[in-house]
Amino acid sequence: MRRHVRELVVALMTKPLLCASPSPPPISLSSSNSLSFLRRPPSSSFATMINDNNNIKNDNSQELETIFKQKKLVRSRVRKALKAMEPSLRSHEGNPIINNAVQNLVLGAPWFKSSQRLCAYISCSALREVDTSKLLSQILENPAQDGNVEMRKKKLYVPRVEDKNSHMRMLHISRIDDLVANSMDILEPVPVDGDGNEREDVMQANEPVDLFLLPGLAFDRMGRRLGRGGGYYDTFIKNYQELAKARNWEQPLLVALSYSTQIMDEGVIPVTQNDVPVDALVSSTGVIPISSAALDRSEIGPHKST
Ligand SMILES: Nc1nc2c(c(=O)[nH]1)N(C=O)[C@@H](CNc1ccc(C(=O)N[C@@H](CCC(=O)O)C(=O)O)cc1)CN2
Numbered sequence: 001m002r003r004h005v006r007e008l009v010v011a012l013m014t015k016p017l018l019c020a021s022p023s024p025p026p027i028s029l030s031s032s033n034s035l036s037f038l039r040r041p042p043s044s045s046f047a048t049m050i051n052d053n054n055n056i057k058n059d060n061s062q063e064l065e066t067i068f069k070q071k072k073l074v075r076s077r078v079r080k081a082l083k084a085m086e087p088s089l090r091s092h093e094g095n096p097i098i099n100n101a102v103q104n105l106v107l108g109a110p111w112f113k114s115s116q117r118l119c120a121y122i123s124c125s126a127l128r129e130v131d132t133s134k135l136l137s138q139i140l141e142n143p144a145q146d147g148n149v150e151m152r153k154k155k156l157y158v159p160r161v162e163d164k165n166s167h168m169r170m171l172h173i174s175r176i177d178d179l180v181a182n183s184m185d186i187l188e189p190v191p192v193d194g195d196g197n198e199r200e201d202v203m204q205a206n207e208p209v210d211l212f213l214l215p216g217l218a219f220d221r222m223g224r225r226l227g228r229g230g231g232y233y234d235t236f237i238k239n240y241q242e243l244a245k246a247r248n249w250e251q252p253l254l255v256a257l258s259y260s261t262q263i264m265d266e267g268v269i270p271v272t273q274n275d276v277p278v279d280a281l282v283s284s285t286g287v288i289p290i291s292s293a294a295l296d297r298s299e300i301g302p303h304k305s306t
């Protein structure tokens with residue numbers, strides 16, 4: 001609570017909150033909607049754009065509490081919608097076809113093909129997250145082949161929760177067997193590998209990560225992302241972005257994976273200044289580039305990282 005008060009909070013909503021309304025319908029991403037993303041301002045102006053539109057300044061704890069309550073409401077609505085995707089009830093989402101479609105879109109994306117080092121989540125089926133197992137095995141199994149950018153071996157870092165104070169590390173793994181289930185039943189790496197060596201922490205790595213594949217509960221087409229309430233990802237990403245800036249590295253592309261039912265109308269997801277917007281969203285309907293960085297890296301050709 002005290003941490004909430006300390007935050008210089010800004011309500012980044014461009015419309016009044018619609019949280020009290022019933023479940024928002026999933027947004028259908030028609031081609032005209034998709035095209036509107038091509039007119040998005042560059043990512044560097046993304047935060048500014050939101051701030052400029054922000055006409056409600058929330059610098060007191062009461063307003064912050066309201067935002068957290070609203071976040072809770074959205075979370076519980078989305079959890080319910082995800083639960084309704086149980087095999088007997090769900091139409092086509094949540095099944096292997098949809099999970100395959102999302103992962104295939106990622107595997108085919110230029111920003112994925114050209115990535116050399118990435119952080120990705122280990123999906124948890126109990127949380128109804130978009131599956132990442134195919135992606136992870138492709139990354140880990142892909143043999144190194146000199147000269148072929150697409151086939152170049154990628155380095156993978158995955159999350160490990162260290163404590164309940166939003167502290168998460170991203171540790172290097174080379175095999176799926178490097179993972180064990182934690183108390184939340186999410187697979188994560190033990191800090192020491194089979195040879196007794198400390199796993200590399202991405203914050204200590206000498207080279208930049210170019211891609212983050214992010215989980216979340218709800219998203220919108222402006223790049224807003226609502227997590228599960230731990231603050232782990234927002235805190236981690238902010239720290240990594242600061243590190244990249246200090247080292248003069250290109251910022252990693254932030255890409256979230258989502259079922260369509262998790263994509264909200266604009267104005268539904270309340271955010272504070274701690275919430276880091278994503279650059280792109282992938283659902284079975286397609287890749288939605290949001291920032292100029294996502295558009296730039298959607299072009300075919302090797303991605304140059306510094
Ligand atoms: N696959 C995956 N790994 C991850 C995350 C994630 O969201 N997904 N995290 C992202 O932060 C971190 C772990 N944080 C987590 C936070 C909450 C819950 C969870 O089980 N939440 C329940 C509600 C629990 C409650 O309200 O008491 C849920 O969302 O249904 C799991 C992981 C790091 N690793």
Ligand SMILES: Nc1ncnc2c1ncn2[C@@H]1O[C@H](COP(=O)(O)OP(=O)(O)OP(=O)(O)O)[C@@H](O)[C@H]1O
Nearest residue numbers: 004166226227228229230231232233234235238274
């Ligand atoms: N960069 C940060 N520094 C410090 N505290 C933070 C930061 N980001 C989030 N928090 C704190 O984490 C808690 C959860 O925040 P929030 O509800 O935005 O998380 P979330 O977006 O659902 O989670 P996540 O980022 O793990 O996906 C809040 O108390 C928030 O103040």
